[in-house]
Amino acid sequence: MLGRTGTAAAAMIGLAIGVAGQARAAAVTQPGEQVGLAPGLPLPEGFYAFDTFSWGRADRRDAAEIGVNIPFMIYSSPLKVFGARIEPVVAFPSVFINTHNPAPVPNKEISTLYTPFLGSIFAWNLGGGFGVSYIAGAYLPYGDRGSLGIGLRGTPLVAQAASATLTQRLAASFVGDGSLNLSAVLTYNRPFDAHGRFGGPVGAAIGPIPVADQLNLDLTATKKFGRFEIGAVAYGYTDLSVNRRDRLFSRFQRDGFVAAGGLVGYDFGHVILQTFVTREIIARDTRNGAGYRRHNEETRGWFRVVVPFPMAAAKPVPEPLVRKN
Numbered sequence: 592m593l594g595r596t597g598t599a600a601a602a603m604i605g606l607a608i609g610v611a612g613q614a615r616a617a618a619v620t621q622p623g624e625q626v627g628l629a630p631g632l633p634l635p636e637g638f639y640a641f642d643t644f645s646w647g648r649a650d651r652r653d654a655a656e657i658g659v660n661i662p663f664m665i666y667s668s669p670l671k672v673f674g675a676r677i678e679p680v681v682a683f684p685s686v687f688i689n690t691h692n693p694a695p696v697p698n699k700e701i702s703t704l705y706t707p708f709l710g711s712i713f714a715w716n717l718g719g720g721f722g723v724s725y726i727a728g729a730y731l732p733y734g735d736r737g738s739l740g741i742g743l744r745g746t747p748l749v750a751q752a753a754s755a756t757l758t759q760r761l762a763a764s765f766v767g768d769g770s771l772n773l774s775a776v777l778t779y780n781r782p783f784d785a786h787g788r789f790g791g792p793v794g795a796a797i798g799p800i801p802v803a804d805q806l807n808l809d810l811t812a813t814k815k816f817g818r819f820e821i822g823a824v825a826y827g828y829t830d831l832s833v834n835r836r837d838r839l840f841s842r843f844q845r846d847g848f849v850a851a852g853g854l855v856g857y858d859f860g861h862v863i864l865q866t867f868v869t870r871e872i873i874a875r876d877t878r879n880g881a882g883y884r885r886h887n888e889e890t891r892g893w894f895r896v897v898v899p900f901p902m903a904a905a906k907p908v909p910e911p912l913v914r915k916n
């Protein structure tokens with residue numbers, strides 16, 4: 592549930608861990624992962640399996656191709672607190688990177704599991720097709736992330752995993768008679784330790800890693816025509832201000848962007864499919880290790896599968912075979 596894109600900022604980890612000398616932010620929650628959903632409304636009781644896969648690349652010649660896969664499961668329980676349905680959620684994202692390095696640097700194909708997410712949704716149905724929800728949870732640090740192939744075996748690939756991260760989300764949805772989806776989701780991520788560290792000898796060699804607070808905003812405006820769904824989506828991300836007096840953040844490069852695109856979906860009954868394409872229309876430039884300005888606008892394709900497992904309806908009490916008048 593989750594970096595440039597979300598977890599995808601892993602391609603820039605060489606910068607983030609100081610290999611190139613300038614730290615750069617990276618989103619923990621993947622921007623755009625909530626578009627196309629209606630998270631403000633409680634789900635009917637049951638289990639729901641989601642899988643959101645995306646693949647994208649920035650315009651630069653040396654930019655890596657980055658894929659992010661986010662499978663997550665929600666249990667919409669019968670329990671309520673202050674009128675809100677309790678819906679535990681768990682996610683186990685993964686990242687795929689294909690580099691496009693200038694010669695003679697060899698290219699690499701890298702994949703790794705990302706920081707797992709554990710949390711719960713508290714969703715209120717306000718009636719009239721309106722709903723709001725509050726989501727609280729945490730991304731748990733998940734060890735070292737494989738190797739970048741820079742001579743340090745076990746070099747972490749995903750710098751933002753150096754610290755556990757507290758996540759809070761506020762969502763609002765309006766679905767009308769069920770044919771609309773107007774949703775907004777605001778996500779705030781706060782690392783438990785802004786001076787993140789990995790364990791073991793590799794973590795000791797790398798030292799502290801700067802991790803900033805972050806904000807994501809995901810927006811959806813779609814309409815259903817029978818089983819078809821079509822509409823527009825948009826999302827944005829920014830890391831928040833850091834303490835420049837802290838030496839670790841003295842060369843920290845802030846990151847942020849706004850992306851928009853179109854969505855098409857189809858409800859097969861037992862399976863819902865969605866696909867959408869987004870383009871970053873605004874993106875902060877950053878500088879590489881040599882000091883050259885990098886343009887970060889990215890085009891990304893998305894594909895989502897939703898499989899509901901609703902609770903079986905209560906069976907009616909059987910009629911007696913013989914009635915007594």
